[in-house]
Amino acid sequence: MLRKVDRFLAPVVWVVAGxxxxxxxxxxxxxxxxxxxxxxxxAYVGGGSGPDAKxxxxxxxxxxxxxxxxxxxxxxxxxxxxxxxxxxxxEDIVRSGRGVMPSFDGKLSDAEITALAAYVSGP
Amino acid sequence: MSxxxxxxxxxxxxxxxxxxxxxxxxxxxxYGNVHDPSQKLSFTLFFSSTLSMKVWLATFxxxxxxxxxxxxxxxxGKLPFAAPSWIGGLHRISGRLAFLISLPVAYHCLWSLGFQxxxxxxxxxxxxxxxxxxxxxxxxxxxxxxxxxxxALPVAGGLLFALLVxxxxxxxxxxxxxxxxxxxx
Numbered sequence: 001m002l003r004k005v006d007r008f009l010a011p012v013v014w015v016v017a018g019x020x021x022x023x024x025x026x027x028x029x030x031x032x033x034x035x036x037x038x039x040x041x042x043a044y045v046g047g048g049s050g051p052d053a054k055x056x057x058x059x060x061x062x063x064x065x066x067x068x069x070x071x072x073x074x075x076x077x078x079x080x081x082x083x084x085x086x087x088x089x090x091e092d093i094v095r096s097g098r099g100v101m102p103s104f105d106g107k108l109s110d111a112e113i114t115a116l117a118a119y120v121s122g123p
Numbered sequence: 124m125s126x127x128x129x130x131x132x133x134x135x136x137x138x139x140x141x142x143x144x145x146x147x148x149x150x151x152x153x154y155g156n157v158h159d160p161s162q163k164l165s166f167t168l169f170f171s172s173t174l175s176m177k178v179w180l181a182t183f184x185x186x187x188x189x190x191x192x193x194x195x196x197x198x199x200g201k202l203p204f205a206a207p208s209w210i211g212g213l214h215r216i217s218g219r220l221a222f223l224i225s226l227p228v229a230y231h232c233l234w235s236l237g238f239q240x241x242x243x244x245x246x247x248x249x250x251x252x253x254x255x256x257x258x259x260x261x262x263x264x265x266x267x268x269x270x271x272x273x274x275a276l277p278v279a280g281g282l283l284f285a286l287l288v289x290x291x292x293x294x295x296x297x298x299x300x301x302x303x304x305x306x307x308x
Contacts, residue, residue, distance in 0.1 A: 002209050002212030002213060002216060003212055005212075005216055006212050006215050006216050006219070009216060009219040009220070009223075010219070012219075012223070013219045013222060013223055016223055016226060017222075017226070020226050020229075020230060023230065023234075024154060024158075024230070024233060024234065027234060064173070075167075075171065075172035075173070075174075076172050076173040076174045077174070096241065096242075097239075097241045097242075097245070099297075099298060099301070100174060100177070100236065100294075100298075102160060102236055102237075102239055102241065103239070103241045
């Protein structure tokens with residue numbers, strides 16, 4: 001029995017390992033979430049009045065966080081409808097990262113992070 | 124042919140295995156660093172969330188790693204009972220499964236998050252994760268080589284398990300400790 005399982009698994013491991021490497025290389029080309037041009041910083045600006053925080057949120061945060069006003073339903077991170085953080089707390093987390101959440105310091109501008117924090121903590 | 128292979132000096136082949144592992148580890152680290160993390164990729168397989176998937180699969184991989192160590196100890200006669208005939212099969216299968224179920228976790232780490240150094244834990248996890256796959260490549264190379272010193276395989280296996288424990292402790296272990304338990308399945 002174990003021998004049969006082992007014989008089955010042996011090629012499976014190599015095939016999956018090969019697919020792993022292949023998907024690391026060509027994955028962004030074929031997975032829908034990564035298709036298309038990245039959203040440029042200019043696209044965040046709505047009507048010249050500053051960063052579009054909702055767009056920032058849906059682009060960078062929504063796949064991991066639920067936030068009803070942004071219409072996102074990610075489940076990797078905490079549900080932001082329930083956490084009750086103030087803007088300063090959100091900004092600190094966005095800048096430094098927490099747990100598996102990466103830091104966005106340097107990836108988003110100060111204005112974008114501030115706008116995002118205000119949006120998440122706001123009504 | 125096999126006699127010639129057996130007569131080859133062991134040191135260069137051990138060095139080659141180590142270099143291969145180092146190459147794999149460095150390649151993964153470079154990929155994670157150069158690749159622009161999408162921070163979008165979200166897959167759960169059959170778990171309730173990506174985070175749950177990563178914590179549980181990493182823990183299952185660690186469990187199979189423990190089986191690897193115990194079965195290896197049995198094979199080397201280091202346990203106080205005779206190795207059953209099926210222990211070799213169990214050892215191979217547990218190793219294959221540990222590697223297989225670690226891949227979705229590594230894939231999400233590498234693609235969605237990338238190599239990070241935002242704090243000591245995250246840096247340690249990034250380094251340990253890359254080193255784990257490097258050590259795996261080295262161990263597989265040693266397993267498939269003949270005529271190497273007998274100590275090479277246990278050392279490679281022990282190092283591989285130590286790296287798995289380290290990678291788990293700085294990710295799933297940290298999450299479990301920080302959040303008071305496992306996430307929902």
